[in-house]
Structure formats: C-alpha cells, structure tokens
Amino acid sequence: MRDVAIIGVGITKFGELWDKSFRALITEAGTKAILDAGIEGKDIDALFVGSMSPGRFIGQEHIGALVADSSGLHVMNIPTTRVENACASGGLALRQAYISVASGIHDIVVVGGVEKMTDVIGGEATDILAMAADQEWEAFFGVTFPALYAMIARRHMHEYGTTREQLAEVAVKNHDNGLLNPNAHFRRKITVDSVLNATMVADPLTVLDCSPISDGAAALVLAPLDKAKQYTDKIVKISGSGQASDSLALHGREDICTFKATVEAARQAYKQAGVEPKDIDFAEVHDCFTIAEILAIEDLGFVKKGEGGKATEEGRTRIDGDIPINPSGGLKAKGHPVGATGIAQAAEVVLQLRGEAGERQVKDAEIGLTHNIGGSGATCVVHILEVV
Amino acid sequence: MTTVPRFWREIPQRYNLIGTKCKVCGRVYFPPREVCPYCRRKSLENMEKIKLSGKGTLYSYTIIHTPPSKFEGQAPYAVGIVELEEGPRITSQIVDCELDKIKIGMKVEAVFRKIQEDGDTGAIYYGFKFKPVENESER
Numbered sequence: 001m002r003d004v005a006i007i008g009v010g011i012t013k014f015g016e017l018w019d020k021s022f023r024a025l026i027t028e029a030g031t032k033a034i035l036d037a038g039i040e041g042k043d044i045d046a047l048f049v050g051s052m053s054p055g056r057f058i059g060q061e062h063i064g065a066l067v068a069d070s071s072g073l074h075v076m077n078i079p080t081t082r083v084e085n086a087c088a089s090g091g092l093a094l095r096q097a098y099i100s101v102a103s104g105i106h107d108i109v110v111v112g113g114v115e116k117m118t119d120v121i122g123g124e125a126t127d128i129l130a131m132a133a134d135q136e137w138e139a140f141f142g143v144t145f146p147a148l149y150a151m152i153a154r155r156h157m158h159e160y161g162t163t164r165e166q167l168a169e170v171a172v173k174n175h176d177n178g179l180l181n182p183n184a185h186f187r188r189k190i191t192v193d194s195v196l197n198a199t200m201v202a203d204p205l206t207v208l209d210c211s212p213i214s215d216g217a218a219a220l221v222l223a224p225l226d227k228a229k230q231y232t233d234k235i236v237k238i239s240g241s242g243q244a245s246d247s248l249a250l251h252g253r254e255d256i257c258t259f260k261a262t263v264e265a266a267r268q269a270y271k272q273a274g275v276e277p278k279d280i281d282f283a284e285v286h287d288c289f290t291i292a293e294i295l296a297i298e299d300l301g302f303v304k305k306g307e308g309g310k311a312t313e314e315g316r317t318r319i320d321g322d323i324p325i326n327p328s329g330g331l332k333a334k335g336h337p338v339g340a341t342g343i344a345q346a347a348e349v350v351l352q353l354r355g356e357a358g359e360r361q362v363k364d365a366e367i368g369l370t371h372n373i374g375g376s377g378a379t380c381v382v383h384i385l386e387v388v
Numbered sequence: 389m390t391t392v393p394r395f396w397r398e399i400p401q402r403y404n405l406i407g408t409k410c411k412v413c414g415r416v417y418f419p420p421r422e423v424c425p426y427c428r429r430k431s432l433e434n435m436e437k438i439k440l441s442g443k444g445t446l447y448s449y450t451i452i453h454t455p456p457s458k459f460e461g462q463a464p465y466a467v468g469i470v471e472l473e474e475g476p477r478i479t480s481q482i483v484d485c486e487l488d489k490i491k492i493g494m495k496v497e498a499v500f501r502k503i504q505e506d507g508d509t510g511a512i513y514y515g516f517k518f519k520p521v522e523n524e525s526e527r
Contacts, residue, residue: 123457130456136398137419138479140390141503141515142452142459143467150450151469158448158492200464203451251469251477256448 001102005228006236006385008037008221009347014335015185017215022058022116023070029217029340030071030112037221038231041073045106047080050093050113051339056128058116067112086132087288089113090342091372091381094220095241098383101222113343114217125213129338132375134249146210146289148250148376150202153291156257157204159306162294164204166309168195170290171208171333173318174326178333180319180360185214185335195290209290214335218344225388236350239367240275240384242268250376257306261380262299262371270301273384275367277301280384282324282352282362284345286373287331293317296371297325300382319362327352327360342372346383353387390504395513402515405440405498407476416440418476442498442516444472451487458504466490470518484519495521 010032012025020028026049034041049067054060064080073080083093090113097111117125130139133148156162172192178184190208198206228235244264247253253260270276277300285300287293294308302323303311311317317325328334328348331341349368351357370383400406407418411434412427418440424431449468452459459465466482468490482490483501496518505512 123460126454127456134479139456140513141467141480141517142455142462142465143479144452144454144456146454147450147452147467151448151467154450154492155448200451200453202453205450207454249479251479256469 002104003225004098004101004238005223005225005388006220006238006346006350007223007228007232007234008033008039009219009350010034010036011183011218011344011347012216013183014214014216014337014344016118018118020215022054022060022114023066025116025215025217026067026112026114026219027070029114029219030067030110033110033219033221039108039221041076043108044073044078044110046100046109047073047078048083048093048097048100048109048111049080050083050089050091050342051115052084052086052089053128053131054116056131058119085379086374087286087338088342088372088374088379088381089339090218090344091370091383092243092342092379094342094346094383095243095381097222098238098241101224107224107227109222110219111222111343112217112219113340115337115339116215117213117337118215137251138249144202145376146205147202149289149291150205151250152256152295152376153204153289156291156294159257160309162306162309164196165192166313167204167209167290167294168192169312170287170293171195173312174287174330174332177319177327177360178329180358181329181334184329184333185212186329186333205289205291211288211331211336214337216335216337216340216344218340218347220343220346220350234354235388236353237386237388238383239386240269240271240273240382242266242272242382244268244380246378248375248378257295259295259299259373259377259380261377262296262373262382265380265382266300266371269369269382269384273386275384279367280369281365281367282327283369283371284328284330284348285325285371286341287326288336288373290332292373293325293330297323300369300371319360324362327357327362342370342381345370345372346385349385353385390513392511395511403500405442405516407438407440407474408435409438410434411436416474416476418472418478441473443521444470444496444518446482446490446492446494446496447471447477448492449482449490468518470496481517482519483517497521
C-alpha cells in the first residue's frame with residue numbers, strides 16, 4: 001500500500017443557499033480544490049462523491065455522472081463513483097478515494113461531498129434524515145433523529161451525571177468557533193441560557209442542541225505521497241484511516257452511551273498512524289447533536305468515559321484548550337450538509353495543519369483527526385492527518 | 389414511507405410481539421432475526437418464533453415536541469427504549485401516563501394501539517405501544 005497525501009482542498013459557504021443548486025455547489029468546491037492542488041483536468045484519474053439522499057432532497061440519483069458532467073470532466077470519460085452511508089457519506093467517500101490511491105489503481109483522485117437540503121420544505125427534511133434510522137423499528141413508531149440522540153443524552157445523564165448545562169456548553173463553544181469561520185452557516189454567539197430556553201425538539205434537546213439543515217459542498221484532491229511534490233509543497237499525509245459498523249437501530253446496542261463503531265474505527269486509525277489519543281493535537285468530530293460531541297471525545301479516547309461533559313464545561317475543548325474540538329464550528333455552527341460533512345472535516349484539518357485557518361488557527365497543529373458518524377452510530381469513519 | 393404490503397408483512401411482529409430465539413445459544417431477538425449474530429451459520433434453520441411477554445423496563449426515553457409529518461397531531465408524545473424481560477430492547481411510544489411522570493427504570497407493558505394512518509381515507513397502521521404497569525405490587 002502506498003502513502004497518500006491530500007494536496008488540495010475546496011469548500012463552499014455552508015447555509016441556506018437559495019441561489020445555489022446541487023451541481024453549482026459541488027462544481028464550486030471541486031474547482032477550488034483542483035486550483036488549490038495545482039492540477040489540471042487531464043491529471044485526474046477518478047472522482048468519488050459522497051451524498052446522503054439527493055434522491056429525496058432534489059429527486060436526482062446517478063450523482064457520480066452528474067458531478068462529472070457539471071464539472072466538465074465527462075468529456076474525458078473519467079470514472080465516477082457515488083458513495084452513501086447516511087451522514088458518514090463524505091467520510092466514507094474520502095476513505096474509498098484513499099483506498100483507490102493507496103492500492104495503486106489511481107494516482108490523482110478528486111473526492112467531494114455535497115448535500116442540497118433546502119429545496120424541500122422544513123418537515124420533509126426531517127423525514128428524509130430519519131431514513132438513516134431503522135424505518136421499520138424506529139421511524140415507524142414516530143421516532144425522529146433528534147429523539148434518538150435525546151435518548152442517548154438522557155441515558156448519559158442518568159449513568160454519568162452529565163448535566164443539561166454541559167450539553168449546552170458544546171453548542172456555545174462551537175458557535176464561538178463558527179464566528180471565526182467565514183464559511184460557517186451560523187456566525188453568531190449563543191449562551192447556555194439561550195440553548196436551555198430555545199424551542200424544545202426532543203426533551204432534553206432543544207433546537208440549539210441540533211445541527212442545522214444546510215446546503216454546501218467540499219472537495220479534496222488526493223495523490224500518492226511520492227508524487228505529491230510534483231504539484232504542490234503544501235502536503236498533508238493521510239496517516240490513518242478506519243471504518244466500522246454497528247446495529248442500525250439504537251436499541252440493538254448493549255450500551256447506548258458508547259458508539260462501538262467509533263471505538264473500533266479509531267482503534268484502526270490510531271494503529272495505522274502509530275499514534276495514541278494523547279498525540280492528537282485537535283479534532284473535527286461529528287457533533288450532529290451536542291451529546292454526540294461528548295460521546296465522540298470519550299469514545300476517541302481524549303477523555304475518560306463519562307467525563308466529556310465536564311471536560312467541555314472546563315473549556316478543555318476550546319481552540320485554546322488542551323484538546324481543541326471542532327475549531328471550524330463543527331456541524332453545529334459550520335452547518336451540516338450531510339454528504340459534505342466528512343469532506344469538510346478533512347478540509348478543515350488540512351487548513352489547520354497548513355497553518356491557514358486564520359483567526360481559528362489551533363497553535364502548533366501537527367496531527368489532526370476527523371470523526372464522521374452515520375445515523376445514530378451505525379457507521380463511523382475516522383481519519384488521522386499529519387503534516388509531512 | 390409505510391405502504392400496505394410493507395406493513396402487512398410485519399403484522400405478526402407488530403400485533404403480537406413475535407420475536408425469534410436462537411436454538412443454539414438461547415438468545416432472544418426482537419425484531420425477529422433470520423440469523424443469530426453470535427452463532428451465525430450454526431443458527432441457520434435454528435431460529436424459532438417466540439411470543440414475547442410484552443413486559444419490560446424503560447431503559448431511556450424522550451418527549452418529542454417536533455414530530456415527523458405523519459405524527460404532527462400527536463406531539464408532544466413520549467418514545468422510549470424498553471428492555472423486555474426476555475432480553476431484547478425495543479423502541480416504542482410510551483403512553484397512558486403523564487409525560488413528566490416517565491422515568492428510567494420504570495416497569496412498562498405492551499398495549500395494542502393505532503400507530504399512524506395514510507391520511508383520512510387511507511390504511512390505518514396498528515402496533516404496540518408501552519404503558520406503565522399500574523399495579524405497584526407487580527413491581
């Protein structure tokens with residue numbers, strides 16, 4: 001297996017982008033990544049694109065072909081593949097692209113992630129997202145996605161004494177970070193009180209515990225490490241990649257306060273990279289709901305099980321803390337166009353490792369981690385990226 | 389996304405809590421499984437149907453205030469994960485009690501109820517919900 005580098009990143013603004021179509025978004029992200037990498041269309045061997053549900057959001061399938069076409073690469077008949085694993089579609093597209101380069105089948109690969117979520121009206125987006133849950137045995141009974149995470153939160157509070165305020169601190173911190181990110185969906189400060197007093201969605205989670213419904217896209221260019229220098233000197237290496245599964249339904253797990261898929265995907269990535277949790281300088285984790293960030297930092301080994309809430313409350317996960325989490329603003333503030341999320345997380349880590357993250361730059365960032373979840377923890381993809 | 393044939397084929401499970409038991413290791417599953425995840429090939433042809441008691445304990449719950457479109461008239465309503473006596477956990481609505489009286493660890497039992505419907509003139513889909521066990525002495 002060859003070492004693989006990320007040599008280009010591109011990201012669009014995230015938000016309710018009424019004037020931007022699905023194809024405009026992914027083409028913008030892909031073009032930015034290609035220009036950033038210093039490659040040309042003729043250099044590209046393959047495209048991968050992660051997207052959760054364009055079939056329901058915009059009534060369009062066959063997304064691989066659409067993306068090749070909209071970016072003009074179809075005239076060279078470049079092979080394209082669409083990847084889907086719910087909200088982990090982006091992270092998984094990155095892993096598939098990584099495997100294709102590492103294996104030697106392809107050299108230069110562009111991998112994108114995209115979701116256009118605001119072409120449907122509000123309630124329908126909630127129904128579409130619920131398709132990542134078990135339709136027959138969860139959604140049929142009226143269970144929503146926030147409800148699944150609310151049950152995790154309630155159990156975590158019951159077992160570990162995590163407080164309602166500690167959950168809110170995750171959202172407050174991520175909004176503070178989003179304020180420093182020009183591409184973020186939300187660029188406004190919130191307080192613990194505003195989270196607690198916001199509209200209740202699924203008790204104990206209010207609307208400010210939930211990531212928003214966003215439009216957006218992100219893209220990366222991958223190359224074999226030994227060929228990367230031909231194109232750019234801004235090289236970040238993928239030093240670890242892991243993926244794992246778990247039961248589709250939340251009720252299929254022995255313990256809902258731990259995502260075993262995260263533990264296993266992280267174990268694979270740490271082993272491959274030859275690092276431990278304490279070596280990670282910062283991470284972009286899947287905070288689709290506030291409780292999800294607490295689970296993530298515990299399951300990734302940054303803090304002990306049950307201490308995620310306390311660590312957040314103490315400011316340890318802030319940009320200037322000892323384990324900065326989601327300097328981009330995370331899914332909560334940066335936005336969560338589901339298929340784009342896994343790619344956007346890697347794009348943020350690359351910018352941080354290059355020292356190009358502006359006001360939200362993590363100091364001395366040399367090793368970063370991305371953590372992308374599908375559904376209520378049935379899929380997890382973890383990547384570890386390092387400065388070369 | 390529920391349709392009539394899709395609902396109809398799940399009727400035994402949804403009406404009567406029919407799960408499966410692996411004859412190799414004795415584990416009980418609900419919803420029913422074709423293969424035991426622990427015995428795998430040994431469990432093929434060895435999964436027997438079993439009717440569950442419908443009695444259990446509440447493992448976690450939430451009150452849904454923002455419902456899916458088909459449940460709009462019902463909110464706020466409670467859903468929970470119930471741990472059944474026989475072992476499996478099951479997701480269901482929690483009904484017949486005040487929402488602020490629901491707590492983790494409470495004893496619950498299955499009841500047969502309407503779950504959702506296809507508008508005013510379409511099919512009505514029934515199934516199980518859970519309610520608190522009323523008699524304290526049963527605890």
